[in-house]
Amino acid sequence: MKATIERANLLRSLGHVQSVVERRNTIPILSNVLIEAMADGSMRLMATDLDLQINETMEAASVEVAGSTTVSAHTLFDIVRKLPEGTQVSLTASDGKMQVVAARSRYSLNTLPRDDFPIIAEGDLPTKFELPAVTLRQIIDKTRFAISTEETRYYLNGIFLHVADDGQPVLKAAATDGHRLARVTVPRPEGAEGMPDIIVPRKCVAELRKLLDEVEGTVEVTLSATKIRFGLGTAVLTSKLIDGTFPDYNRVIPTGNDKILKIDPKAFMAGVDRVSTIALEKTRAVKMALEPDRITLSVTSPENGTAAEEVPGEYGSDAFEIGFNARYLMDILSQIESETVEVHLADAAAPTLIRENDKSPALYVLMPMRV
Amino acid sequence: MSIRRLPEHLVNRIAAGEVVERPASALKELVENAVDAGAMRIDVRLSAGGIDLIDVSDDGCGMTPADMALALERHATSKLPGDDIEHVATMGFRGEALPSIASVARLSLESRVRGADGWRRVVDNGRVVEEAPAALPPGTRVRVEGLFEKVPARRKFLRTPRSEYAAALDVMKRLAMARPDIGFSLEHDGRRTLSVPPGQTRPERVAALTDRDLAENSVAVDLVRGDYQLGGVAGIPTFNRGAADHQYLFVNGRPVKDRLLIGAVRGAYADFLARDRHPVVALFLDLPPTEVDVNVHPAKTEVRFRDATLVRGMIVSGLRRALEEAGHRSAQPAAADALGLWQAEPVASPGPAMPLWSQGGEPRAQGYAQFHDRRPTFSPPPMARAEPAYAPLPESVSHPMGVARGQVNKTYIVAEAEDGLVIVDQHAAHERLVLERMRRALEGGTIASQALLLPEVVELEEPACDRLEERAAELAEFGLDLERFGPNAVLVRATPALLGHGDVKSLVTDLADELAAFDQALSLKEKLEAVAATMACHGSVRAGRVLSVAEMNALLREMEVTPHSGQCNHGRPTWIKLAHGDIEKLFGRR
Numbered sequence: 001m002k003a004t005i006e007r008a009n010l011l012r013s014l015g016h017v018q019s020v021v022e023r024r025n026t027i028p029i030l031s032n033v034l035i036e037a038m039a040d041g042s043m044r045l046m047a048t049d050l051d052l053q054i055n056e057t058m059e060a061a062s063v064e065v066a067g068s069t070t071v072s073a074h075t076l077f078d079i080v081r082k083l084p085e086g087t088q089v090s091l092t093a094s095d096g097k098m099q100v101v102a103a104r105s106r107y108s109l110n111t112l113p114r115d116d117f118p119i120i121a122e123g124d125l126p127t128k129f130e131l132p133a134v135t136l137r138q139i140i141d142k143t144r145f146a147i148s149t150e151e152t153r154y155y156l157n158g159i160f161l162h163v164a165d166d167g168q169p170v171l172k173a174a175a176t177d178g179h180r181l182a183r184v185t186v187p188r189p190e191g192a193e194g195m196p197d198i199i200v201p202r203k204c205v206a207e208l209r210k211l212l213d214e215v216e217g218t219v220e221v222t223l224s225a226t227k228i229r230f231g232l233g234t235a236v237l238t239s240k241l242i243d244g245t246f247p248d249y250n251r252v253i254p255t256g257n258d259k260i261l262k263i264d265p266k267a268f269m270a271g272v273d274r275v276s277t278i279a280l281e282k283t284r285a286v287k288m289a290l291e292p293d294r295i296t297l298s299v300t301s302p303e304n305g306t307a308a309e310e311v312p313g314e315y316g317s318d319a320f321e322i323g324f325n326a327r328y329l330m331d332i333l334s335q336i337e338s339e340t341v342e343v344h345l346a347d348a349a350a351p352t353l354i355r356e357n358d359k360s361p362a363l364y365v366l367m368p369m370r371v
Numbered sequence: 372m373s374i375r376r377l378p379e380h381l382v383n384r385i386a387a388g389e390v391v392e393r394p395a396s397a398l399k400e401l402v403e404n405a406v407d408a409g410a411m412r413i414d415v416r417l418s419a420g421g422i423d424l425i426d427v428s429d430d431g432c433g434m435t436p437a438d439m440a441l442a443l444e445r446h447a448t449s450k451l452p453g454d455d456i457e458h459v460a461t462m463g464f465r466g467e468a469l470p471s472i473a474s475v476a477r478l479s480l481e482s483r484v485r486g487a488d489g490w491r492r493v494v495d496n497g498r499v500v501e502e503a504p505a506a507l508p509p510g511t512r513v514r515v516e517g518l519f520e521k522v523p524a525r526r527k528f529l530r531t532p533r534s535e536y537a538a539a540l541d542v543m544k545r546l547a548m549a550r551p552d553i554g555f556s557l558e559h560d561g562r563r564t565l566s567v568p569p570g571q572t573r574p575e576r577v578a579a580l581t582d583r584d585l586a587e588n589s590v591a592v593d594l595v596r597g598d599y600q601l602g603g604v605a606g607i608p609t610f611n612r613g614a615a616d617h618q619y620l621f622v623n624g625r626p627v628k629d630r631l632l633i634g635a636v637r638g639a640y641a642d643f644l645a646r647d648r649h650p651v652v653a654l655f656l657d658l659p660p661t662e663v664d665v666n667v668h669p670a671k672t673e674v675r676f677r678d679a680t681l682v683r684g685m686i687v688s689g690l691r692r693a694l695e696e697a698g699h700r701s702a703q704p705a706a707a708d709a710l711g712l713w714q715a716e717p718v719a720s721p722g723p724a725m726p727l728w729s730q731g732g733e734p735r736a737q738g739y740a741q742f743h744d745r746r747p748t749f750s751p752p753p754m755a756r757a758e759p760a761y762a763p764l765p766e767s768v769s770h771p772m773g774v775a776r777g778q779v780n781k782t783y784i785v786a787e788a789e790d791g792l793v794i795v796d797q798h799a800a801h802e803r804l805v806l807e808r809m810r811r812a813l814e815g816g817t818i819a820s821q822a823l824l825l826p827e828v829v830e831l832e833e834p835a836c837d838r839l840e841e842r843a844a845e846l847a848e849f850g851l852d853l854e855r856f857g858p859n860a861v862l863v864r865a866t867p868a869l870l871g872h873g874d875v876k877s878l879v880t881d882l883a884d885e886l887a888a889f890d891q892a893l894s895l896k897e898k899l900e901a902v903a904a905t906m907a908c909h910g911s912v913r914a915g916r917v918l919s920v921a922e923m924n925a926l927l928r929e930m931e932v933t934p935h936s937g938q939c940n941h942g943r944p945t946w947i948k949l950a951h952g953d954i955e956k957l958f959g960r961r
Contacts, residue, residue: 150874152876176825178827178872179821179822179823179824180824181824249825252824280906280910285819302811303808325821349822351822351824365824367822367824368822369821370822370850
């Protein structure tokens, strides 16, 4: 293999693929990126962690000899990153080494045979639809904070996607960690009918979100019950799906919460942030005392003392007190973009529903804390 | 096949299976008989771990020839004068031991009542082979030879003489610890391995039988509740061991192995020791005989308490109270050695101490090794409550932890107390202080619990669910809300907020196991403490930070008033003391 590539091109593509590669690997070849130079003058990069695989296509300045090899992804990325801007990078693979020559720098990198490089067998991906990148960004942004990190309940370690018919066909995305739930509902894209229920793993979500920043227009999604593939311009992300059953989350979305608080999310969040400063513990429990049109936030810390703040809000039901984890509350409030937010409450022990209004695509459920 | 009544010798052999399973258990029965006979001295000789010979002689009341014949009958005893098995005041009472042993070995019984002639009776595997007058001092002597020689099925299950001896020694230690008023000696294959004089106090006896350093590193336990009385000694947390082998419980003078003790001791020391370290304790529980059933098992190592909850509560609170009083005491063998020397006339020259310490750790180790063998035998006064023999500086008089003089390696505070040099590990000490403060805060307020959006079903066995359900209210106080969910599962509705996204299933399973083993929900509290300890670690002064003299003094003053400040969260000492005398030793001045 012998090819020459513009540094900026190579850096951008390597930037996409290198974050898929884990820092530490027990299988050496998983640290590597597969580089393929095609006779038609294009190049392909590929990286995988066996669950997630990324394919990136780019244009080379010239390909003299087509071929392929694998080298350490992080090392190559660091080399290219430090090269001066505007240089041409020449990659030549022969005899188990790959020469990287750019300007006055020369590197000789150890390689591993490309035939050993594992490739995820995609199999048949029967469902195929297109989603605007904006919509996909919205789905991820509004749900990913609620994804669980606890490995014992692995089926919560991702975003659950399924289609439903609520008067009109919709696609729903949900994530929960057992304490809070976030759900986004969007119109069902064409081709998604009959789609199996799937759970997209956390790492795939994170990589996808990074790639989406550079994508405009639409993303092509193809999937089966076990694999999903996202086509994002020059990059193709393929991931295995979490093999598990997502709990029936519709049961926990309260429908009869009759105490409604309408409040400015920015002011509310700032208030929560201010009073929780006093709490030293990891779990900052904030207490909310609701009286007609008077909302008092308070935090008591055994070491530091107390903090209280009144926030303006619209509330007309019976007075009562409820506690929340301040971080959870702020996570949710930071997703709200409108001027007011509706908080539907029932009592101090029941799940609380938070949403912009009854038409908003996103909806959040938060369990209170007993303080 | 017809049913027949078994002959006497078979019945005895069957009984022997329960009472005598190895030489150590035969030894236990014989020594207990000697104790019940009111002996003041009991001498034991063993050979080959007791397999070849067990010889127990005492200076007790002795038996008449007629009694001796009867004593070898089954269910014949002098220890139950009435028919009331509820009021057992002696160690034995079943009347099984001697005939059982006699049925599986060659047993020779010699006894003499004061003022009468001695008599001798030899029984070989159940048959009387000799009866004759014998010459011996008042008391009784029992020789058991060739245990299980004619019972190959049992003989095969005996271990090596070494391990049989180890078991016998353990039995002797327990019995000797129970009765400090009686002198005991043990000779194995001609070598004297244990010898304690009569008329000792409990702490002396316990220390003599466990670890000589225990006397200086222990606190007395003393608690009375109604008819129940708990006494004994408890090692301070920094004096710990890797195995739980030095934990003894005596109920009415009877050595008992009981899981209740293990759980209660773990509960009492839970905050002070790492999970894999074990304290040294010897507890003596005296209670009316009617409150305890010792007739659970022929070997009588298990007992049943009428009010087990009270007993557990007493052990935990007795130990806790004793440890509270230990306050900021810290100890390790080196410090204890140094402590023994402090009473010598001090030379007020803190100057040379500093260069000595800056030489690093090695001189310290050598220094201690030099005077290790010259440790005085008297029990020194409690640490940190020194009499002012000489006050080098006026301000140090009222401060047991002394006045800060400097910082070494940005890690250790060097303070001058009136009786010596105190070295404090600043991180370990401050970590402990922060933890104690946080713990007080935790005790003061309620523990916040985070309700679960999706309640988690944990499947367990039915008895485990029953136990958890029974303690649900107690667990709810710690923020864990449980609910019964069918016969074989519990539903977790809320978890302690401090634990964050823990693994609920393993937490509940652990709790169920602990309730079964110790009848206490330790791990929940331990997990909360662990979170608090991590936070304490992050919130405390690290090693490597330079402290001003005012800061150092503030730390020392706080250590003096904070309970349990003598050890860090893992049972290591937070400070050690080098008395003036020890410093002089290091320079060879004395």
